[in-house]
Amino acid sequence: MTTKTRNPTGWGYVEDALDARERKALVPMAGALFGGALPDAAPAPPAADIALPRTRVAVPTSLADTVSDDHAARVLHARGRSFPDLVDLRGEHLGNVPDAVATPRDEGELLAVLDWCDSRNLAVIPFGGGSSVVGGVTPEGTDAFPGVVTLSLQAMNAVHDIDARAASVHAGAGILGPDLETAVKAEGLAVRHFPQSYFHSSLGGWVATRGAGHFSTQHAKIEDRVQALRMVLPDGRVAETRRLPAGSVGVDPNRLWCGSEGTLGIITSAWLRCVRTPTARDGCGIAFERFEDALEAARTMLQAGLYPTQLRILDPYEHMVSRMMAGRSARGALMVLAFESAGAPVAPLMAAACDIAAQHGGAAEARDGDEATGDWKNTFFRQPYLRDAMLDHGALLDTFETAVTWSPVPMAYHGIRQAVLDALGRECGGGAVTCRVTHAYPDGCCLYFGFFAAGERAALKSQWQAVRDAAAEAVIAHGGTASHHHAMGRLHRGYARAELPEAFIDALHGARARLDSAGRMNPGLLPAP
């Protein structure tokens, strides 16, 4: 368990924020990216100075150990960590905050909290690690209720069971990435689910949002790794699915709760499929003149039946930015390729993948561990911290991602990129857009974009919204999804209708009506029927 301090107004942990040297290096980079000098840094004010609305609920004495309405807890659980969330947290006043925060230690305490919320008709917002970048935990859309309780699962973080024979682990929803990884290690297992939020996001959050991790292929999406779930429903029932490798007795119950984002009850624990600790690894960087050629190489690899553990492709802009941060230059696209295994031979797979890359003009650059691939991996977990530091300078910068089938990929890449550049031009007078492929499938891939501009401090949220709207419209127009692994949240709620059938949204409301007739669970998230 970490001893670090969660940053109440920024990403992750206070101790991991950019240091002075790293901050200094940002200025010339920003200059290169935005084409001008950035204003001086204005760090986020102390969280204690943020004014909150008075709490509207009175915590019963019987729940005094479980529920708190103190200022720090309310601020820490008021937002996820989207760009507008960060802007909000730098304001003097913060609206749309929970009236209280519940932190039950077991299902009994959780049921007591739900019972209280039921008796007072309070909205309930389940909260895992709080790293949502899509407004998944922001109490917007809760006006119909006389109060909002944010329900943190962080104390329900026990490792319940490890089934080494089935390479599976059962843990409380609140367990954080590193603690889960440590727990299974002694049994020769690994989870290896490394989202960018790995150090402070939770098992339950991963499942509820259909997150993706470190694996570029095969084990990427968490929903494919869920073996069984346990849920507490708003009406006090407990639902548990059976541990199965696969099945066909009707609709798969796990899949109704995967991606339910707290709207269909609270995931309290999950059985997750692990992998055996890898014993072999082989990787390299492969340089391509053109991003499109790297995409074709990736498509060919996947369709040949090769499933690299890592298959990232940095477009020329992303490649340049990643090198720039290390004080170096770069041109062309870079594919970061690796196979790892706990028994299957990796060298022949790596050789076959490199052959395919070569046929598409790729040139193997450096073996794994060398700077070519090291750059990217080392900065992966640091990137959101960089966003905080740049925000100190009033910069507009964020990421978004989509998934697209292969045929529209090149068009989608160029179209989305241009739409965001155009929006940055309109909003900020210019800016930069980068892209990488983070996950690949035989039928398509995930394009993960970053955008950067010198923003206007007083208008950052509206600038951001305009850029994100332009991005989402381009994504939808090119056949993509509003999110490959960041969930719907309140951010994508408005775009969801473009990709989800109306009848499906209806059906979800019908399901919800049976479990939560008052619609008190994470209200304001599901699109209206």
Place this chain on the structure above:
Amino acid sequence: MTTKTRNPTGWGYVEDALDARERKALVPMAGALFGGALPDAAPAPPAADIALPRTRVAVPTSLADTVSDDHAARVLHARGRSFPDLVDLRGEHLGNVPDAVATPRDEGELLAVLDWCDSRNLAVIPFGGGSSVVGGVTPEGTDAFPGVVTLSLQAMNAVHDIDARAASVHAGAGILGPDLETAVKAEGLAVRHFPQSYFHSSLGGWVATRGAGHFSTQHAKIEDRVQALRMVLPDGRVAETRRLPAGSVGVDPNRLWCGSEGTLGIITSAWLRCVRTPTARDGCGIAFERFEDALEAARTMLQAGLYPTQLRILDPYEHMVSRMMAGRSARGALMVLAFESAGAPVAPLMAAACDIAAQHGGAAEARDGDEATGDWKNTFFRQPYLRDAMLDHGALLDTFETAVTWSPVPMAYHGIRQAVLDALGRECGGGAVTCRVTHAYPDGCCLYFGFFAAGERAALKSQWQAVRDAAAEAVIAHGGTASHHHAMGRLHRGYARAELPEAFIDALHGARARLDSAGRMNPGLLPAP
């Protein structure tokens, strides 16, 4: 498109039934399995002789081209092909039959049929290839409605689109296995989804029942291969999901309809993920003294990251029966192992898998194409025809399957086997049980059982029910599912509650209520809330 004739009272096509030579070989085999002589054969009477209840609906003139109430159509769509279905179809009278059969050629015609059913409050049973072995299409539980229309998708079988770059195909739900395979072949693609019903089951049926095919690992379950779906809902709405390799905008809409078995609307077409036509293959048979050692070898392979295309394990009884049919003898268990690929090297993977097998006492027997593995593959598609022929002799024989995580597998194997043997002893004075592993996962596998006994002609259905109940109870007690790939159907409805959370069944009813307020779609299938 096949020119063969569907057998109205038996499996598959009339032309593929066992010939005289094959029938003759059954007698000594039955003697060896059941320990006695079988009574003489009494073939199924002609379908035309079956008496049906008078139809309760009047087909409107406007639908005369689409809807038929003729005797042959009603018999052909009255049942799937479970053992009790086959017994029913050998009777003089057949109850629980559709009043009419609709065969729309497009969505317009389908909507007209639904409109008529809505106006008359008729129950609607979607019908794909009719190969359900779990009572998925039997009009039982429809008493609340004044009539039943079975809706065949067979004429909605066009190939709409092939996206070779994304290795995907879009086809009408009614397309049969071979026609889909043929359609994609010219584009260098293959579906390679070969259930035992391959020649006469449909794409829509596979999806609606969460079926499994030929692949033992990785691409086994159809729900993992569905890229997008198109549905017509009972209220006349059309729902279409977006083609995506993966996504996270809330709950996955495809997964609500996968396994919905006609209760949430009619799947009219699907985009399916194909594979590139394999260019390399390597396979062999591996003999094990003990089934348990073969199971351990399989578990180790999967957890090492090896995903064989074929990984079947025949237990000693299954091994013996499969050889006996070819007039040979066998002892011990047999693993049938093969890798195939469209580019990834197979030889090193095969070598690694064989190493693991050897470490568990396995001895490579024969390379692919030789008799060891050939036996099993050649008889796979023939087995249900054998069931028909044995039923002519009054034999009780059927199969069922489950999936279990690895830890309980050996106990489950022995426990289920013994429970079925005991039931056969009680019901038939003895019998035989065989088992094979058909699909394997890193966290568990599918155990597929067969049972054989000399039945009593007048009591076959009750004998079968007693054996199946004993099997299902043992399956559930050992942590398994009532079905790995044959669906819930009416057969498993009673057992579903043991493995599906009550709240989930509630939620499904809630979803259904929004799409089909009268519950007219395949009524009697979903367990009551």
